Amino acid sequence: xxxxxxxxxxxxxxxxxxxxxxxxxxxxxxxxxxxxxxxxxxxxxxxxxxxxxxxxxxxxxxxxxxxxxxxxxxxxxxxxxxxxxxxxxxxxxxxxxxxxxxxxxxxxxxxx
Amino acid sequence: xxxxxxxxxxxxxxxxxxxxxxxxxxxxxxxxxxxxxxxxxxxxxxxxxxxxxxxxxxxxxxxxxxxxxxxxxxxxxxxxxxxxxxxxxxxxxxxxxxxxxxxxxxxxxxxx
Numbered sequence: 001x002x003x004x005x006x007x008x009x010x011x012x013x014x015x016x017x018x019x020x021x022x023x024x025x026x027x028x029x030x031x032x033x034x035x036x037x038x039x040x041x042x043x044x045x046x047x048x049x050x051x052x053x054x055x056x057x058x059x060x061x062x063x064x065x066x067x068x069x070x071x072x073x074x075x076x077x078x079x080x081x082x083x084x085x086x087x088x089x090x091x092x093x094x095x096x097x098x099x100x101x102x103x104x105x106x107x108x109x110x111x112x
Numbered sequence: 113x114x115x116x117x118x119x120x121x122x123x124x125x126x127x128x129x130x131x132x133x134x135x136x137x138x139x140x141x142x143x144x145x146x147x148x149x150x151x152x153x154x155x156x157x158x159x160x161x162x163x164x165x166x167x168x169x170x171x172x173x174x175x176x177x178x179x180x181x182x183x184x185x186x187x188x189x190x191x192x193x194x195x196x197x198x199x200x201x202x203x204x205x206x207x208x209x210x211x212x213x214x215x216x217x218x219x220x221x222x223x224x
Binding site: 004031033035040041042043044045048055056090092094096097098099100101102103104105106 | 150
């Protein structure tokens, strides 16, 4: 059973397009996160949601918009994709108040 | 602000040799510290964590880490490395908003 899953695993698209990445967790956690890993492997948090409410919103271009339809899902929509958006995006989840986060397998986004 | 430094970008060890990966943190209070491993093309897997108590913590896959407050360090160790341990290792500190602040990672290569 996959605990935190992401779709798609790979995404290749052109500049200017709009794309979405989906994340689902079946752990019963109430907090979910999006992280970005750049080409140098540096991981940085982008957003976190608790029970569908945004609680962390780092300095991220407003072309990035997270959407949480329920506490088991956190999707990431990206408008007007740019070359610099190419990265691996990781979803994670945890129980509110816990530091222990479980990560998904990542989505490798390539913008050409 | 919480931060983590991993001084070694890349380490090469021979199979069967011992391993120590360094991690230094910056945090005002008692930190929540983690080590994650990322195998090529995979997501992040939690190896071990330190919240409080015994400063020597045991993790999965034969790894351990020691918290040293006087040195602001949380180094990861393994007495005998296996070829399957080749991966990227990330040290992380729990932020005040329950996000995770990662170091830049250390890539481990294992020589036969």
